Amino acid sequence: MRETPLSNCERDFLLKSIEAKKRLDGRQTYDYRNIKITFGTDYGCCTVCLGKTRVLAQVSCELVPPKDARPTEGLMFFNLELSPMASPGFQSNRQSELLVTLNRQLERCLRNSRCIDTESLCVISGEKVWQIRVDVHVLNHDGNLMDAASVAAISALSHFKRPEVAIQGRDVTVFSPEERDPVPLSVYHMPICVSFAFFQQGTYLLVDPCEKEEQVMDGLLVIAMNKHREICFIQSSGGIMLLKDQVLRCSKIASVKVSEITELISKALENDKRVRKEGGKFGFAESVAKERITVLTREEAPLEMTDVQATADEIISKADAPPEVVPSPVIVATGTGQVGEGLQSTWGLEDDDDEEEEMSDLTEREKKKDEVMVISDSEEEEVVILNQAGQSKCS
Amino acid sequence: MAGLELLSDQGYRLDGRKATELRKLQARMGVFGQADGSAYMEQGNTKALAVVYGPHEVRGSRSKSLHDRAVINCQYSMATFSTAERKRRPHGDRKSSEMSLHLKQTFEAAVLTQLYPRSQIDIYVKILQSDGGNYSACVNAATLALVDAGIPMRDYVCACTAGFVEDTPLADLCHAEESGGGTTLSLALLPRSESIALVQMDARLHQDHLPALMEAATVACKGLSKVLDDVVRQHLQEVSVQTRE
Numbered sequence: 192m193r194e195t196p197l198s199n200c201e202r203d204f205l206l207k208s209i210e211a212k213k214r215l216d217g218r219q220t221y222d223y224r225n226i227k228i229t230f231g232t233d234y235g236c237c238t239v240c241l242g243k244t245r246v247l248a249q250v251s252c253e254l255v256p257p258k259d260a261r262p263t264e265g266l267m268f269f270n271l272e273l274s275p276m277a278s279p280g281f282q283s284n285r286q287s288e289l290l291v292t293l294n295r296q297l298e299r300c301l302r303n304s305r306c307i308d309t310e311s312l313c314v315i316s317g318e319k320v321w322q323i324r325v326d327v328h329v330l331n332h333d334g335n336l337m338d339a340a341s342v343a344a345i346s347a348l349s350h351f352k353r354p355e356v357a358i359q360g361r362d363v364t365v366f367s368p369e370e371r372d373p374v375p376l377s378v379y380h381m382p383i384c385v386s387f388a389f390f391q392q393g394t395y396l397l398v399d400p401c402e403k404e405e406q407v408m409d410g411l412l413v414i415a416m417n418k419h420r421e422i423c424f425i426q427s428s429g430g431i432m433l434l435k436d437q438v439l440r441c442s443k444i445a446s447v448k449v450s451e452i453t454e455l456i457s458k459a460l461e462n463d464k465r466v467r468k469e470g471g472k473f474g475f476a477e478s479v480a481k482e483r484i485t486v487l488t489r490e491e492a493p494l495e496m497t498d499v500q501a502t503a504d505e506i507i508s509k510a511d512a513p514p515e516v517v518p519s520p521v522i523v524a525t526g527t528g529q530v531g532e533g534l535q536s537t538w539g540l541e542d543d544d545d546e547e548e549e550m551s552d553l554t555e556r557e558k559k560k561d562e563v564m565v566i567s568d569s570e571e572e573e574v575v576i577l578n579q580a581g582q583s584k585c586s
Numbered sequence: 587m588a589g590l591e592l593l594s595d596q597g598y599r600l601d602g603r604k605a606t607e608l609r610k611l612q613a614r615m616g617v618f619g620q621a622d623g624s625a626y627m628e629q630g631n632t633k634a635l636a637v638v639y640g641p642h643e644v645r646g647s648r649s650k651s652l653h654d655r656a657v658i659n660c661q662y663s664m665a666t667f668s669t670a671e672r673k674r675r676p677h678g679d680r681k682s683s684e685m686s687l688h689l690k691q692t693f694e695a696a697v698l699t700q701l702y703p704r705s706q707i708d709i710y711v712k713i714l715q716s717d718g719g720n721y722s723a724c725v726n727a728a729t730l731a732l733v734d735a736g737i738p739m740r741d742y743v744c745a746c747t748a749g750f751v752e753d754t755p756l757a758d759l760c761h762a763e764e765s766g767g768g769t770t771l772s773l774a775l776l777p778r779s780e781s782i783a784l785v786q787m788d789a790r791l792h793q794d795h796l797p798a799l800m801e802a803a804t805v806a807c808k809g810l811s812k813v814l815d816d817v818v819r820q821h822l823q824e825v826s827v828q829t830r831e
Contacts, residue, residue, distance in 0.1 A: 288687055295684045303788045305767070412785075422796060425771075425787040428687075430694030432781035435800050442793055 194280030197406050205407050209395050215403060216242070221444055223399045226452065228346055228459040234373065235351030239343040242401060243333035245277075248343035249326050250351040254363070257313070257320040265312020266322040269298045271329070271340055278332035278402075293336060296426060297327065300341055300382050300415040304423035307348060308377040314356055314363055321353060323376070334402035337413055341384040346456050349378050350463065382423035383452050385445040387412045393431050398444065412438070414445040418453040592751045592763055600762055601630075608746070608758045608806060611813045613727070615734045615821040623735025627727035630760060631717035636727035638735040640707035656702035660690040662724060664713040685721060688784060692725055692774045695783040696743045697732065707737060718761040719747045721772050721786075726814060733818055741776040743783055744810040748773070748803035750791055755802030771799050775807040 212220060224242030235250030257264060271294050273281040312321040327340045352373035357364045388400035388408040400408060410431030415423040422442060427433060593599055609630030618624040623638035644651040651657060662685040663677035693709060711724040725745035732739060749756040750769040764770055769791040774784040
């Protein structure tokens with residue numbers, strides 16, 4: 192199945208709102224979505240949620256003979272999968288452009304920047320080295336896969352511990368975690384990608400584009416940096432014209448974002464370590480208990496809720512009491528009675544209070560539904576519902 | 587860096603160039619009879635062939651055609667004998683498909699594709715000998731081939747690499763300088779407007795050095811554009827002399 196294209200209306204709306212410096216989810220131009228990093232029960236397993244984008248990274252290792260050219264260095268292997276589960280646009284067996292780009296960028300970001308000490312992965316020079324394999328699976332696609340993947344991969348690598356080995360002559364013994372404590376990889380620095388989307392031939396710039404924004408963007412610039420303000424890779428794509436100043440400005444923004452994200456990762460790692468030590472619930476076990484794993488979880492709306500109660504009371508006090516509608520049972524056929532549902536609508540005809548039409552329309556419609564179930568004093572019930580909603584949101 | 591001294595105390599590089607010096611550039615246009623446009627390019631020891639077909643009707647699945655502009659189809663391949671170790675697959679591996687994609691994106695930015703709706707332009711590039719700067723050699727060769735094919739572009743697309751050794755930006759890296767693991771920046775530039783069609787960089791570089799490196803690459807690209815312009819003019823002269831006779 193092909194990716195659903197955006198309609199012209201949506202496209203125009205998005206572009207216009209970007210021109211007005213507004214975004215669909217209420218973010219500012221340089222804002223990231225919420226990043227949540229969770230670790231699994233195993234070492235080297237990490238899920239990253241970037242808004243609704245979800246990415247899972249799993250690190251594993253095995254002993255392999257090294258490459259001839261570098262007999263004393265361990266190997267790093269990266270693989271990113273776009274499963275059709277994540278988006279209907281992804282096809283399982285095709286080497287799509289997106290897949291190639293993401294894979295190569297991940298590889299360049301993490302291998303070419305030498306963030307992992309590969310020489311420490313050597314067991315016997317020229318014979319056996321550790322191969323570290325990083326599998327990144329995209330679980331849900333809501334834009335900006337690259338950033339999510341890079342955060343997931345580097346967090347998983349920092350979390351991962353390989354088994355301890357002992358060498359006696361030419362014999363290599365690999366110890367299980369029960370026998371000897373596994374050793375973590377030596378991570379020199381954490382390269383993190385930051386994506387910039389360009390619109391209207393580079394006039395407008397957004398950080399962390401969501402899926403809809405990605406569909407209308409003209410071009411993308413990905414900059415990977417670490418917290419020492421070293422740029423690990425830059426890649427522009429999408430056939431737009433950039434200017435040198437734009438690239439330099441993006442690199443400055445990236446340095447700020449990267450330091451924030453690095454902070455977040457180290458906090459998550461520390462937290463995981465602490466919880467593991469205490470023997471508490473960690474990883475996915477924790478997330479299941481809080482019912483975070485499903486899509487149906489409701490995010491707290493970042494809205495001002497302080498004066499909701501007052502405003503609601505005010506509206507209700509101003510509003511006229513809706514005309515009382517006495518439900519009259521209708522006998523359709525002998526032996527059946529019907530109330531409410533299926534009746535001919537009468538409220539449009541006898542409605543005479545013109546001020547705030549919509550309000551009364553809505554309340555009345557709701558009331559009609561209510562009355563099907565329970566026949567009670569409707570106005571009081573209305574107030575109670577609002578109170579509850581307001582209080583629960585406030586608390 | 588394997589102990590290789592990339593920049594001597596006297597300011598000379600491995601192959602005797604100064605820091606900002608480019609390699610010798612030689613190019614010919616119109617090397618194939620069958621193609622709509624073609625070019626051969628030597629940048630030092632890096633040799634590339636580029637062939638352009640089109641604009642023509644969209645081949646293959648009709649669904650690929652765009653109603654408002656032309657599709658650019660790029661294929662990058664490396665001859666099996668182009669590197670020191672014999673290559674098994676000339677194209678189709680991850681690196682080559684990435685390179686094809688980058689070339690495509692570069693030329694989508696530079697070619698006036700909106701002039702040819704519902705059509706396709708094919709660009710095939712082959713590296714005959716690889717000695718660093720493959721991407722830039724391909725872009726430069728493809729630019730000449732596109733000029734030879736008479737396809738309108740915003741400007742020449744000139745690409746060049748730049749590296750950074752001991753606080754000095756080096757222009758136009760050769761293979762030894764590139765493979766040392768140092769910073770490599772590839773820049774595809776439209777020299778007149780100084781707008782960047784594609785930029786990519788690998789390996790670590792401190793943020794403060796980026797402006798200097800980009801400046802060095804920009805200067806190198808501008809130098810390249812003069813050479814390309816000369817090649818085009820010379821080719822035109824030859825052709826016009828031939829047709830007059």
